[in-house]
Amino acid sequence: MKETAYWTWFIIAALVIFVIAGLHMVVMHLPMFGVFNPESGAVTDWGNVAFRSKNQFLAFTYIILLGAVLYHGFYGLRTIVFELGPKKSFQDGFTVILWIVGLVLFGIGTYAAIAAKALETAL
Amino acid sequence: MANKQFDNHLGIVGWLGGGRWGVERYLYILQRLTGLGLLLFFMMHIFASSVRICGPESWAAAMKILKNPVLKLGEFCVFVLFSFHALNGIRLILIELGLAVGKAEEPVYPYKSSLNNQRPLMVIAMVLVAIIIIAGGYNTIFGSH
Ligand code: HEM
Numbered sequence: 001m002k003e004t005a006y007w008t009w010f011i012i013a014a015l016v017i018f019v020i021a022g023l024h025m026v027v028m029h030l031p032m033f034g035v036f037n038p039e040s041g042a043v044t045d046w047g048n049v050a051f052r053s054k055n056q057f058l059a060f061t062y063i064i065l066l067g068a069v070l071y072h073g074f075y076g077l078r079t080i081v082f083e084l085g086p087k088k089s090f091q092d093g094f095t096v097i098l099w100i101v102g103l104v105l106f107g108i109g110t111y112a113a114i115a116a117k118a119l120e121t122a123l
Numbered sequence: 124m125a126n127k128q129f130d131n132h133l134g135i136v137g138w139l140g141g142g143r144w145g146v147e148r149y150l151y152i153l154q155r156l157t158g159l160g161l162l163l164f165f166m167m168h169i170f171a172s173s174v175r176i177c178g179p180e181s182w183a184a185a186m187k188i189l190k191n192p193v194l195k196l197g198e199f200c201v202f203v204l205f206s207f208h209a210l211n212g213i214r215l216i217l218i219e220l221g222l223a224v225g226k227a228e229e230p231v232y233p234y235k236s237s238l239n240n241q242r243p244l245m246v247i248a249m250v251l252v253a254i255i256i257i258a259g260g261y262n263t264i265f266g267s268h
């Protein structure tokens with residue numbers, strides 16, 4: 001039952017990533033649509049990056065995206081590793097390690113998204 | 124890490140090679156490989172994109188490195204991996220949730236569900252992937268970005 005719930009979250013995370021990272025890809029790789037790129041020049045020019053970092057909606061979606069991608073990606077990695085048939089003790093330890101690494105990366109990314117938003121006043 | 128307990132347990136060889144395959148079986152390997160590639164990229168991406176909190180000079184210095192043609196190509200590859208994984212993933216979800224498998228039927232050859240429902244869905248997904256990759260590639264080569 002617990003594994004079914006983990007898998008359901010994996011699929012929900014995939015749908016969340018599809019929407020938010022889909023938008024991120026349009027912003028970064030299909031700039032002809034002009035989404036969230038107010039300045040001419042490259043999408044990664046400071047003016048555009050600072051504009052997006054200040055945007056409350058984008059900062060919020062980045063934090064959601066961080067959680068969704070880390071969960072989906074690590075769950076996927078876990079499935080692949082478990083399919084190779086490791087011992088139960090290895091499986092448990094591996095799951096704990098993935099949770100720790102995932103939470104640390106989530107913390108770093110969230111800090112960056114919030115700090116980048118706060119930069120606004122300093123610029 | 125092959126498990127000796129089960130004689131049909133092939134470990135890594137099992138998901139890389141499995142006998143006579145249809146197209147979908149290859150897409151399954153690609154789904155895994157692109158997923159792992161994206162995960163690797165994403166872990167680096169968290170640190171790379173965080174450089175923006177150090178201000179415009181540090182950001183510009185980091186972006187200068189990314190202007191390197193090899194890294195530009197790498198960035199485009201991430202876009203390709205993402206486009207494939209995303210659309211093939213939606214296809215898999217539609218099938219796994221039973222939304223794209225057609226009505227239940229006796230499994231008599233030729234299998235109607237895979238021919239009339241699953242195969243066209245796969246073709247549509249791959250055509251969309253191709254269109255998106257071409258649009259992104261056009262931007263990478265000809266765009267000012
Ligand atoms: C764009 C939205 C995405 C969708 C719709 C999606 C969907 C899927 C689906 C349906 C699977 C197959 C799992 C199964 O058949 O049960 C999968 C596997 C996987 N995904 Fe994603 N995914 C997305 C984004 C990502 C991203 C950004 C990453 C990387 C961080 C990722 C990493 C993985 C990995 C490692 C697997 C392999 C797991 C396995 O084969 O069981 N995915 N994804």
Ligand code: HEM
Pocket residue numbers: 017021024028044048049050052053062063065066069108109110112113114165168169172173175198199201202205
């Ligand atoms: C190669 C293509 C990509 C490029 C050029 C790119 C570029 C960027 C840039 C410049 C930022 C800084 C914020 C901003 O300017 O708005 C950023 C942040 C972010 N990107 Fe990407 N990105 C790419 C692919 C991806 C993918 C595939 C994902 C996830 C599946 C992703 C997820 C994120 C997240 C979650 C953040 C916020 C990180 C944070 O604030 O901690 N990116 N990206």
